[in-house]
Amino acid sequence: MLHPIRSKKLEPVSSGPDLALMQRIAKGDGDAFADLVRRYTRMLYNVAYRYNAASAEDLVQESFLRAFQHANTFSGRSKVSSWLYRICVNVCLTHMGRASLQTTDIEDVPESELTASVNDLPEARAEGRETFKALEEGLALLPAQERMVFILRELQGLAYSEISDVLGITEQAARTNLHRAKRRLQSWLSPLLLS
């Protein structure tokens, strides 16, 4: 059974207008920067929130601050969206390191605990809000790179080539990370997927 990957990218980009936009921002054009923010905030917010919901706003703000400060380094060799994704990913990973968050690697979680409790989520079978909450909880337990690959591929709809560009890993590594993430999340959500 084939499941075509649905693209969830919110802002299809074309290089010409985006390059011009970035050149204006590099010259300090506030209107151009405001345009960039309006076009891409939702895209980055979705990444940041899935990565760290509690700090999502700060992460997005920091991402745009860096984008503004380094607009003159945008060469046009990649899409603006990829460039922004890359900044956001770096901000997320840096934030994680700086904050020294007490995260738990899902590999360290005992097998007996590696499932979301159906009792805790009585209505989750309907794939309602609780199911998505359980997904987010499982996502938060993934290793950073697997989590980010999963977010970019499954929730943002990026191609493997773009994930490779954003994260600086090979496409094969991206696939491997994705498969591992899905195995773990599937295990985490197993009780909710039985019916």
Add this chain to the structure above:
Amino acid sequence: MECSEALDFLYQSFDAQLTPTQQMLLDAHRRTCFACANTLTRAERFQALLLKVPQLAVPRGLEDRIIERVFAASHVTTKRGETLRTFVDAITNWRSFAFAAGTAAAVLALVLVSRNIFQPSAMTHVQAPPTITAAINGTLDVGSGSKTSQQSGAVTVAPGETIANSSEQPSTIAVSQHVAVTISGNTQIQVGQVQVDPQTGDPNVIAMRLVHGMVGVRESLGKNAGAIHVATDQATIVPTGTIFTVSASAGTTDVAVGEGSVAVYLPGETFGVPAGNQARISGGRHTISKLRPGTKFVH
């Protein structure tokens, strides 16, 4: 096919990466391996679930907050911005004004201060040359007390003197080659601290108290130009290469930005106002809104 391969094959099938032969092998394994059949079914349900994960909406006002923070941060993180902010922070607390004047020696700053921030007694703490030479385009009433006279063209302005525009038409006073202040009709300002560079004679600091009315400021950045600071009792506004107006009335400061942008410093808070927007500061709070189409700037 080994059981361990089945799930990987299924994941690849989600990406349409399986060859027809691999798909046949997967289907055959599924029919014969009950354990894998269940696992694969859950994997398919999981994949279907992912397709239903909604995209999150952006929290209300986040885009504005981003623009404000980035704009403000872009000023304070530059060397020049840090210098200016030091000055702004100090000048807001006028007891430290002497220190502020010292730190601002390299900065050309025009400070328009509304009610009660600059007291005459504070001015006596600062050693500064008493006058500046400016140029008036139009006609303004310049002087002190009863010794006020209409002036145009080159004029010498001393601390304590007032500059008023009692007509309906705005007039402009250029205080340096980079900074010009347009004084609207029925507006009065009082000259406070004046400090000039002893080497060049150019003004470094000009403090003015906006008594009432509205002024427009045009700042054009040049190699030797500094920034303009417009401080009121509610806020301090730091623009860069921009055109803006500021007006003060009891308890309220309005800032409208025509070109460029400005950073506004409140006690414990900083925000930016991009071109095409206006801010109202009152009671320690601020609101930002779009300028009405056709808004004209007095500069």
